[in-house]
Amino acid sequence: MQRKNEVQHVFLVGAKSLGAYGGYETFVYKLTEYHQNKKNIKYHVACKANGDGCMDETKVDGATRITDHEFEFHNAHCFKIDIPQIGPAQAIYYDVAALKACCKYIKEHRIKHPIVYIMACRIGPFAGHFYKEIHKLGGTVYLNPDGHEWMRAKWSAPIRKYWKISEQMMVKYCDLAICDSVNIEKYIHECYDGKGISGRNPKTTFIAYGADLTLSKLADDDEKLVNWYKEKGLTKKDYYLVVGRFVPENSFEVMIREFMKSKSKKDFAIITNVNEKFLNELEEKLHFKSDKRIKFVGTVYDQELLKKIRENAYAYFHGHTVGGTNPSLIEALGSTDLNLLVDVGFNKEVAEDCALYWSRKPGSLAKLIDKADQMSADQIAEMGRRAKKRVAEEYTWDKICGQYADVFTK
Secondary structure: OOOOOEEEEEEEEEOOOOOOOOOOHHHHHHHHHHOOOOOEEEEEEEOOOOOOOOOHHHHHOOOEEEEOEEEEOOEEEEEEEEOOOHHHHHHHHHHHHHHHHHHHHHHHOOOOEEEEEEEEOOOOOHHHHHHHHHHHHOEEEEEEOOHHHHHHHOOHHHHHHHHHHHHHHHHHHOEEEOOOHHHHHHHHHHOOOOOOOOOOOOOEEEEEEEOOOOOOOOOOOOOOHHHHHHHHHHOOOOOEEEEEEHHHHHHHHHHHHHHHHOOOOOOEEEEOOOOHHHHHHHHHHHHHHOOOOOOEOOOOOOOOHHHHHHOOOOOOEEOOOOOOOOOHHHHHHOOOOEEEEOOOHHHHHHOOOOEEEEEEOHHHHHHHHHHHHHOOOHHHHHHHHHHHHHHHHOOHHHHHHHHHHHHHHH
């Protein structure tokens, strides 16, 4: 809670780095970018020093190194946490270690009324401890509850149970839950009203995720794009596209199987970080390697190139079945004209009538692909116009970062 003429210190915990491949990472990058000239907010950002998705500030233009484990970027104070390689438990270790570092920094610098904003519900068993510790330091705890981590198919039953209990405890021990989807906010109240401290209802607010509506700076004849197309065997407007984490709940099996069933002469380009175990499982089930249209094309970290690849896709598939306002979906609506989405509440909340929908039932998507192939250029352009209008009205980073500034400084 900001006092007059005081700088509001906000500690961000839960992103692996700034601007890497992931929702929270992009969010932290954009939030600090849009607020870098604000004199009344100072951000402190936890980053991973090692392991999967770790922060390498030497590869980020504009980052100023302070020490081995500290740097400044977008006027934010960023600090790196060393993580032991202990499998899935390292995500929990990271958040706990980052919160300890936040509390230590707040104490040492005698920061008044800090806000500690925790992204995701990984550390439920420790939530009560840190809630009390942060309150003792005069601070408040904000939470982004993410989107149903406990439902993700990649987790075993005991781990899913842990995530659900963890979510309950994290919601209980927070002063405000910032939900990036109306569906998530509704779910939080349905599940946890009356279950907070002293039986109170959780306090919530809704702030969506943002998207960049500017067009790619690359031209169609840019050497970078031309070489990428040549290397991957793709042509402008002659491929369907998906961008996202290679996990079961993102419907890769359904999308590949249905594309193989379709009559489409176009390619299906899959931009993802391939997990060999899951890839082999899919190959055993689907034998997709026999279909030359299915192309796993690796990852694309160059944001301008990725944006251009999205813009030039004939259509975009979105198969995410778990989560809130999904970053990849908003980016697709902002850059690809024709979007084919799995029909879950989160996706319909975001896209409304600006996209076409399919179910995971056999035959549904294959039929929609064949229908999409027959659409006229004018029909597709109209879908694109509506999608961009929707994003421009509801999901710009300017609007989202403005809403966060209001919440942090009210």
